[in-house]
Amino acid sequence: MSKEEVNQSLKLFIVLSRAYRAINENVNKLIQTYGLNPTEFAVMELLYHKGDQPLQQIGGKILLASGSITYVVDKLEEKGYLKRVACPTDRRVTFAQITATGKEMIESIFPTHEERIHELMAELSSEEKETVIELVKKLGISVANK
DSSP, rough: OHHHHHHHHHHHHHHHHHHHHHHHHHHHHHHHHTOOHHHHHHHHHHHHHHEEHHHHHHHHHHTOHHHHHHHHHHHHHHHHHHEEEOOSSSSTTTEEEEEEHHHHHHHHHHHHHHHHHHHTTTTTTTHHHHHHHHHHHHHHHHHHHH
């Protein structure tokens, strides 16, 4: 491995990090206009698209420490966007379930969220997006396996 290859890897890391931060900050500003923080939005989006979820599994699906999930679920429950539902077959499991109010809220804001992300990615052509998806996925899988 040459010094040039090492420097190129470092540069890639910095470029990926900066791009992610710029995109994420932009999206998070929009999310905050909905009266949600990014974690609350992620939980709502998960429940909307994937249905009821065991509280114990939400953290892993949205990349959040499990201890924080209780706090986020409490806040969303206070807002009337979700409720806790006991599992009928296993008393140890509690599900988060989106309420009608929560579904209405996410349906009203998700199209704007989706459009904003599309606008942020508009710099790339469809072919470039596909290439980036393939390459970043390849990188992520290889790192996860180390």
